Amino acid sequence: xxxxxxxxxxxxxxxxxxxxxxxxxxxxAPAMAFVAILIIFPLAWTLYLSLTDASGSVxxxxxFIGFANYAEVLTDTERFWPAVARTFIFTGAALLxxxxxxxxxxxxLWRPFKGxxxxxVAILLPLVATPVAVGMMWRLIFDPNIGFANxxxxxxxxxxxPWLSGQDTALATVIFIDIWQWTPMVVIILLAGLTSLSExxxxxxxxxxxxxxxxxxxxxxxxxMPTIIVAILLRSIDALKTFDLLYATKGRGxxxxxxxxxxxxxxxxxxxxxxDYGLSSTVLIIFFLxxxxxxxxxxxxxxxxxx
Amino acid sequence: MQRTxxxxxxxxxxxxxxxxxxxxxxxxxxxxxxxxSDTLRVTLANHVWTEQIIEAIPEFEEETGLTVExxxxxxxxxxxxxxVQLNAGTDEIDVMMYRPLQEGKLFAQNGYxxxxxxRVQSNPEWEWSDFQQGPVDSTTxxxxxxxxxxxxxxxxxxxxxxxxxxxxxEVPQTLEELEAAAKKINEENPDVAGFVARTGxxxxxxxxxxxxxxxxxxxxxxxxxxxxxSPEAKEAYAYYGRMINEYGPENVxxxxxxxxxxxxxxxxxxxxxxxxxxxxxxxTDPANSQVADKVGFAPMPAGPAGSKxxxxxxxxxxxxxxxxxxxxxxxxxxxxxxxxxxxxxQKEGVPGPRKSVWSNPEGTATYPExxxxxxxxxxxxxxxxDRPLVINVGEAREIVGxxxxxxxxxxxxxxxxxxxxxxxxxxxxxxxE
Numbered sequence: 001x002x003x004x005x006x007x008x009x010x011x012x013x014x015x016x017x018x019x020x021x022x023x024x025x026x027x028x029a030p031a032m033a034f035v036a037i038l039i040i041f042p043l044a045w046t047l048y049l050s051l052t053d054a055s056g057s058v059x060x061x062x063x064f065i066g067f068a069n070y071a072e073v074l075t076d077t078e079r080f081w082p083a084v085a086r087t088f089i090f091t092g093a094a095l096l097x098x099x100x101x102x103x104x105x106x107x108x109l110w111r112p113f114k115g116x117x118x119x120x121v122a123i124l125l126p127l128v129a130t131p132v133a134v135g136m137m138w139r140l141i142f143d144p145n146i147g148f149a150n151x152x153x154x155x156x157x158x159x160x161x162p163w164l165s166g167q168d169t170a171l172a173t174v175i176f177i178d179i180w181q182w183t184p185m186v187v188i189i190l191l192a193g194l195t196s197l198s199e200x201x202x203x204x205x206x207x208x209x210x211x212x213x214x215x216x217x218x219x220x221x222x223x224x225m226p227t228i229i230v231a232i233l234l235r236s237i238d239a240l241k242t243f244d245l246l247y248a249t250k251g252r253g254x255x256x257x258x259x260x261x262x263x264x265x266x267x268x269x270x271x272x273x274x275x276d277y278g279l280s281s282t283v284l285i286i287f288f289l290x291x292x293x294x295x296x297x298x299x300x301x302x303x304x305x306x307x
Numbered sequence: 308m309q310r311t312x313x314x315x316x317x318x319x320x321x322x323x324x325x326x327x328x329x330x331x332x333x334x335x336x337x338x339x340x341x342x343x344s345d346t347l348r349v350t351l352a353n354h355v356w357t358e359q360i361i362e363a364i365p366e367f368e369e370e371t372g373l374t375v376e377x378x379x380x381x382x383x384x385x386x387x388x389x390x391v392q393l394n395a396g397t398d399e400i401d402v403m404m405y406r407p408l409q410e411g412k413l414f415a416q417n418g419y420x421x422x423x424x425x426r427v428q429s430n431p432e433w434e435w436s437d438f439q440q441g442p443v444d445s446t447t448x449x450x451x452x453x454x455x456x457x458x459x460x461x462x463x464x465x466x467x468x469x470x471x472x473x474x475x476x477e478v479p480q481t482l483e484e485l486e487a488a489a490k491k492i493n494e495e496n497p498d499v500a501g502f503v504a505r506t507g508x509x510x511x512x513x514x515x516x517x518x519x520x521x522x523x524x525x526x527x528x529x530x531x532x533x534x535x536x537s538p539e540a541k542e543a544y545a546y547y548g549r550m551i552n553e554y555g556p557e558n559v560x561x562x563x564x565x566x567x568x569x570x571x572x573x574x575x576x577x578x579x580x581x582x583x584x585x586x587x588x589x590x591t592d593p594a595n596s597q598v599a600d601k602v603g604f605a606p607m608p609a610g611p612a613g614s615k616x617x618x619x620x621x622x623x624x625x626x627x628x629x630x631x632x633x634x635x636x637x638x639x640x641x642x643x644x645x646x647x648x649x650x651x652x653q654k655e656g657v658p659g660p661r662k663s664v665w666s667n668p669e670g671t672a673t674y675p676e677x678x679x680x681x682x683x684x685x686x687x688x689x690x691x692x693d694r695p696l697v698i699n700v701g702e703a704r705e706i707v708g709x710x711x712x713x714x715x716x717x718x719x720x721x722x723x724x725x726x727x728x729x730x731x732x733x734x735x736x737x738x739x740e
Contacts (some may be wrong), residue, residue, distance in 0.1 A: 056698070057393075057417035058394045059396060060417060143560075144556075144557065144559070145556050145558065145571065145576065146574070150558075160558055161558070164560070164562075165558055165561065250562060251507065252383070253508070255561065255562055256506070256508035256708075256712040257508075257712065271390075272386070273701040273705070274701055275390070275413065275701070276702075
């Protein structure tokens with residue numbers, strides 16, 4: 001009994017010693033495997049596809065064509081560059097309004113007041129709805145003929161607006177919807193930052209006779225800067241990647257005139273409507289590089305602030 | 308002490324990983340055992356046809372002892388699903404409902420569709436020769452049968468009987484009369500559009516095609532070159548665009564497919580509507596339509612070249628080439644497209660592809676009389692395609708659809724047709740390579 005169990009025990013012990021010595025690898029292994037399988041592989045595959053003329057079926061034979069796709073995409077002024085512009089207009093406009101509005105609401109909710117809980121819940125509601133459902137809902141509200149928005153305008157004698165159907169108004173309308181849905185998230189982040197601020201600097205400034213605007217501008221905002229940058233970072237990544245809302249409201253190609261076609265919608269159309277996987281992968285790789293670039297700038301800025 | 312805890316934690320983690328691995332292995336082997344079995348996986352699109360088939364599936368299961376698993380998706384989701392799954396070479400789909408004119412060539416070229424040539428000839432009772440020639444042509448690729456047509460459709464004119472009566476008008480026989488009638492009704496009833504139809508760049512192409520043929524044009528000429536800038540095509544683009552721009556709903560969206568356009572018509576918002584006949588129940592069913600008892604049907608009004616509606620198979624059934632269950636899959640296809648089943652479904656309002664159901668008075672007994680008459684006319688002078696017959700139909704539709712939306716928004720149709728022509732020629736040249 002003892003004889004039989006001895007070698008087994010020592011093998012077990014050897015393993016456990018080994019596991020103990022290498023525990024940083026052992027613990028990190030599942031996460032590393034996950035990253036390798038689910039992030040690096042698809043990325044490498046996309047990169048490979050972007051250098052081929054894969055189309056029709058990804059299993060069909062495709063030729064390696066080097067950077068020809070990149071040349072084609074980067075010189076495409078009809079779909080690609082307008083899509084880049086729309087991606088940035090959408091992200092920039094939505095982000096700006098969300099930050100300003102989010103800051104205002106966060107400041108309003110900062111100090112305790114009666115019924116605070118209910119107000120907070122009400123403000124957070126848009127955040128919990130799924131973007132596709134939100135898109136469908138606003139599509140009905142903004143319907144030019146039977147939608148509520150135009151009926152409401154009619155009560156005030158304002159003529160009906162095309163909203164999502166208009167070539168010039170569609171992008172602004174989806175920006176509005178994005179603001180409606182995502183401002184609450186900015187509020188949550190900023191509110192968390194505000195609550196953790198200490199009272200002293202503010203009080204000291206008050207004693208020195210600083211008015212509310214001065215205290216906000218010279219005390220609250222600088223102290224909040226790291227939180228604000230986190231909010232910008234999270235929201236801008238999300239906004240750049242927006243797809244569901246745009247697809248639910250305007251469908252494939254971002255509408256008949258590509259009114260809301262961002263890079264994501266364009267890449268989706270290239271692969272799912274045109275079956276042009278090479279070109280689609282190229283657009284996605286360029287998009288990926290753009291996002292990485294933006295994030296690099298933002299994180300550097302954040303480090304500067306923290307210093 | 309701390310060391311022991313760490314060691315324990317390390318062991319637990321190792322066990323967890325090991326257990327996870329073996330569980331995953333179990334999952335894999337379980338799945339393998341199921342393949343090629345009595346379970347048949349059928350992917351279908353949302354359609355009245357599908358609802359009828361699903362109702363009848365228990366009979367099939369009883370007859371054959373098979374279990375049928377149905378996945379049902381909307382048109383766009385179905386396409387996306389096929390794109391992902393078939394690209395990956397899945398064997399998880401056995402029977403697939405697909406659009407022969409939209410994806411047929413692409414799928415057949417990619418080798419997604421199993422060759423059914425021998426199978427369709429194998430059962431004389433089922434009778435392959437009973438299927439109409441047009442639909443059969445479109446499910447045949449390079450002389451191989453790759454699908455069986457299930458639903459056919461033609462473009463017809465939906466109209467509001469009450470509005471026509473009120474305006475003292477006859478049912479328009481020509482496109483000229485249609486325009487005059489739409490104008491008159493729109494002027495007399497400012498809240499009602501004279502005319503509505505699909506407006507989305509891609510969805511509108513199929514419904515525009517009958518107008519194009521009526522003016523004497525087509526998407527591609529006999530030599531295989533782009534014909535979308537021909538004088539006839541320009542006239543057709545201008546006509547379609549003008550009808551919606553001038554007599555259509557106000558602030559009309561340029562994203563409408565049939566559900567949106569149909570909604571405007573069934574809510575009483577339009578006098579005339581051109582659409583596929585297979586969707587007629589949406590307009591005549593009181594549960595969906597506020598004008599159910601005031602809807603009339605007429606053949607596509609004639610243009611300078613006559614009344615030339617499309618007459619096409621909109622859906623068919625194919626078998627996934629990678630499926631390990633092809634024999635059982637064929638049993639399902641055979642059953643779903645049998646004479647009895649096609650007749651039964653046709654009686655429920657879905658026009659079938661078999662000659663026998665149309666020659667059988669029972670086959671059209673449940674249809675509104677004027678619709679049955681319109682279908683009969685359309686089947687005679689119909690054109691066998693409603694979109695450019697190319698491999699990448701999705702891209703082609705967007706190119707040739709551009710002048711439609713330019714017209715709808717009141718832009719320069721001629722210029723748009725010229726640039727669409729250039730792009731389409733380029734597209735055709737690329738595809739021929």
